[in-house]
Amino acid sequence: MLLARVLDERMANLYRGGKIHGGVFMGRGQEALSAAVGTCLRPGDVFAPLIRDTAGRLAFGEPVLDAVRTYLGSPLGPMRGRDGNVHRGRPREGMLAMISHLGAMIAAVNGMLFARRLKGITGTVGVACVGDGATSTGAFHEALNQAAIEHLPLVAVIANNQYAYSTPNARQFACRDLEDKALGYGITGHTVDGTDLNACLDVIGDAIRRARDGQGPQLVVARLLRLCGHGEHDDAGYVDPKLRASNVGRDCLKVAERFLLDQGWATPQTVAQWWETTSHQVDEAIATAQREGGPDPYKESWCAISSKHLCEGYDEVCDTHLG
Amino acid sequence: MSLTYLEAIREAQARALKEDPRVFIYGQDVAAFGGAFKATKNLALEFPGRVVDAPISEDAIVGLAVGAAIEGMRPIIEIQFADFSTTGFNQIVNHAATTFWRTSVPLPITIRLPSGGTSGSGPFHSQTLEGLYATYPGLIVLTPATVEDAYSMLLEAVAIDDPVIFCEHKLLYYHLKADSLPTEALPVGKARIARAGRDMSIVTYSAMLHEALAVADELAAEGTEIEVVDLRSVKPLDTDTIMASVARTGRLLCVGESWPWGGVTAEVLARVASEGLDLLDAPPQRLNAKDTPVPYHPNLWAAHRPTARSIATAARRVLRT
Ligand SMILES: Cc1ncc(C[n+]2csc(CCOP(=O)(O)OP(=O)(O)O)c2C)c(N)n1
Ligand SMILES: [Mg+2]
Numbered sequence: 068m069l070l071a072r073v074l075d076e077r078m079a080n081l082y083r084g085g086k087i088h089g090g091v092f093m094g095r096g097q098e099a100l101s102a103a104v105g106t107c108l109r110p111g112d113v114f115a116p117l118i119r120d121t122a123g124r125l126a127f128g129e130p131v132l133d134a135v136r137t138y139l140g141s142p143l144g145p146m147r148g149r150d151g152n153v154h155r156g157r158p159r160e161g162m163l164a165m166i167s168h169l170g171a172m173i174a175a176v177n178g179m180l181f182a183r184r185l186k187g188i189t190g191t192v193g194v195a196c197v198g199d200g201a202t203s204t205g206a207f208h209e210a211l212n213q214a215a216i217e218h219l220p221l222v223a224v225i226a227n228n229q230y231a232y233s234t235p236n237a238r239q240f241a242c243r244d245l246e247d248k249a250l251g252y253g254i255t256g257h258t259v260d261g262t263d264l265n266a267c268l269d270v271i272g273d274a275i276r277r278a279r280d281g282q283g284p285q286l287v288v289a290r291l292l293r294l295c296g297h298g299e300h301d302d303a304g305y306v307d308p309k310l311r312a313s314n315v316g317r318d319c320l321k322v323a324e325r326f327l328l329d330q331g332w333a334t335p336q337t338v339a340q341w342w343e344t345t346s347h348q349v350d351e352a353i354a355t356a357q358r359e360g361g362p363d364p365y366k367e368s369w370c371a372i373s374s375k376h377l378c379e380g381y382d383e384v385c386d387t388h389l390g
Numbered sequence: 391m392s393l394t395y396l397e398a399i400r401e402a403q404a405r406a407l408k409e410d411p412r413v414f415i416y417g418q419d420v421a422a423f424g425g426a427f428k429a430t431k432n433l434a435l436e437f438p439g440r441v442v443d444a445p446i447s448e449d450a451i452v453g454l455a456v457g458a459a460i461e462g463m464r465p466i467i468e469i470q471f472a473d474f475s476t477t478g479f480n481q482i483v484n485h486a487a488t489t490f491w492r493t494s495v496p497l498p499i500t501i502r503l504p505s506g507g508t509s510g511s512g513p514f515h516s517q518t519l520e521g522l523y524a525t526y527p528g529l530i531v532l533t534p535a536t537v538e539d540a541y542s543m544l545l546e547a548v549a550i551d552d553p554v555i556f557c558e559h560k561l562l563y564y565h566l567k568a569d570s571l572p573t574e575a576l577p578v579g580k581a582r583i584a585r586a587g588r589d590m591s592i593v594t595y596s597a598m599l600h601e602a603l604a605v606a607d608e609l610a611a612e613g614t615e616i617e618v619v620d621l622r623s624v625k626p627l628d629t630d631t632i633m634a635s636v637a638r639t640g641r642l643l644c645v646g647e648s649w650p651w652g653g654v655t656a657e658v659l660a661r662v663a664s665e666g667l668d669l670l671d672a673p674p675q676r677l678n679a680k681d682t683p684v685p686y687h688p689n690l691w692a693a694h695r696p697t698a699r700s701i702a703t704a705a706r707r708v709l710r711t
Contacts, residue, residue, distance in 0.1 A: 178457020209447035
């Protein structure tokens with residue numbers, strides 16, 4: 068959680084300093100939920116994170132360098148400057164590289180789980196994270212229904228952070244509670260206070276265990292608030308102050324820190340030390356990625372398929388672009 | 391033994407399932423029912439658990455194929471009619487087509503699109519979308535016109551490590567027959583001279599090949615030798631074979647069943663114009679369907695798409711200039 072908070076904030080700083088091409092999207096306020104997902108998954112499981120899942124990615128095993136290299140466009144990162152920011156992953160290692168189109172990743176998780184069943188691999192699960200806004204897409208509906216029909220070990224985690232960009236829940240859905248959707252699909256629903264790390268670990272852990280045990284798809288709805296803009300370009304002036312002041316507006320990181328101090332499992336000094344070592348770790352990754360520079364358009368293959376012999380050249384056109 | 395275009399598609403899938411345990415078929419009504427056109431007839435019986443019925447969810451159908459391919463499988467997706475691939479469009483063009491370039495993970499997915507007009511099918515069961523898919527980087531787009539190609543190109547599509555849009559023409563399903571399955575074939579990416587000639591080239595593909603061959607017969611009786619090029623694959627497009635044909639004949643008519651704005655015929659003309667204008671003795675022409683939805687009634691349908699009659703008229707015009 069802490070590493071994710073620091074990493075997100077450093078990326079936001081770089082963005083403000085004009086060092087990042089494109090946007091920066093933070094998971095501020097959602098780290099407890101996301102970290103719980105990454106923590107409860109095991110190596111060999113499937114994870115389809117979304118834009119606010121820095122914490123989950125790290126907990127699942129994504130190196131800090133993968134994140135930083137992708138944001139800075141390093142040719143050594145997993146996306147090699149071909150895609151940026153949150154659109155990163157290592158699909159063969161179980162972490163999908165999201166496309167922007169909301170809801171689209173869930174069916175791909177279904178496909179991985181379906182393939183494993185055909186191959187006779189058992190005991191693994193897949194988690195797909197989405198926001199409240201993504202629940203309105205056809206893709207979300209189709210994929211949940213598909214998972215239910217195939218009885219796949221899918222856990223869909225909805226971070227209901229009350230807004231989709233600037234659109235509040237009231238303009239997104241009219242059901243009483245998003246968890247009710249589970250009933251319609253014939254799957255098990257769960258609700259959790261997304262600001263409480265312990266609760267998230269319990270509920271996400273339980274949902275993942277059920278899916279692993281063969282109880283079919285699980286839908287987890289977490290209530291929380293996005294404690295930042297949609298992206299770093301957005302001041303989130305539209306967020307209702309009453310929500311900010313309510314329970315969903317709590318900062319999950321502060322809640323977790325308070326818990327550790329209250330339990331006597333950490334002291335203010337150790338917490339301060341964690342911030343320091345974490346900051347150092349992220350700064351090192353940034354320095355490394357910055358030294359690596361950007362991709363070289365003259366060395367780029369400009370071929371979108373793996374069957375190179377079937378790639379059409381269009382060489383002159385590309386050369387003209389490059390001047 | 392005689393075999394239809396549709397049976398060739400079934401046989402190719404049976405062979406792919408038999409030879410490669412990574413292959414499975416997923417689509418609406420494909421299992422016990424054997425598919426809307428019976429292209430998967432009895433395959434669910436022969437390959438239990440590997441021919442799977444899908445809900446009416448084209449987005450999730452293609453999305454599942456993306457995930458399965460990441461896991462090393464080689465899914466064959468049957469979209470019931472090409473027209474309905476548009477509700478799976480996002481997964482095809484934004485997910486399947488971009489994944490290799492973004493992540494280096496190849497996606498061997500074959501998406502079968504029963505395409506093209508048949509009389510009485512109307513606006514939503516008649517479309518030919520090869521030009522649309524060819525626009526997107528990351529896809530291979532095949533348009534087999536013969537029984538032999540339906541068989542060998544489908545087998546090759548399944549073996550290719552990239553997403554392949556396999557446009558099979560519904561009008562050819564039942565009436566096109568061959569004596570046996572081919573033992574060898576031109577590779578994907580190579581066009582074929584379907585009929586040699588020296589006076590003019592008609593470049594075409596899919597069902598229009600047969601209209602063009604009829605025109606070549608008709609004009610041969612008048613002493614004109616038309617060369618007919620069957621593209622076979624529209625992406626990649628075999629520019630070399632097209633240019634060589636135009637170099638021989640000096641005249642070009644490109645015929646497609648799709649709509650006139652852009653598309654395969656426009657691409658062929660653009661390439662010939664920019665790379666081989668000096669080879670031409672007359673302005674290159676193209677003939678497509680009319681710029682309206684595909685009509686339902688046979689009278690309108692027959693006038694909407696190019697036919698041997700309209701192709702012959704267009705060909706004579708090119709020959710006169
Ligand atoms: C299909 C689609 N439509 C629109 C967008 C543009 N868009 C990106 S994020 C976003 C809001 C998403 O809201 P939500 O799903 O609640 O996730 P959150 O940002 O709140 O985490 C929108 C509209 C998109 N990415 N995909
Ligand atoms: Mg939201």
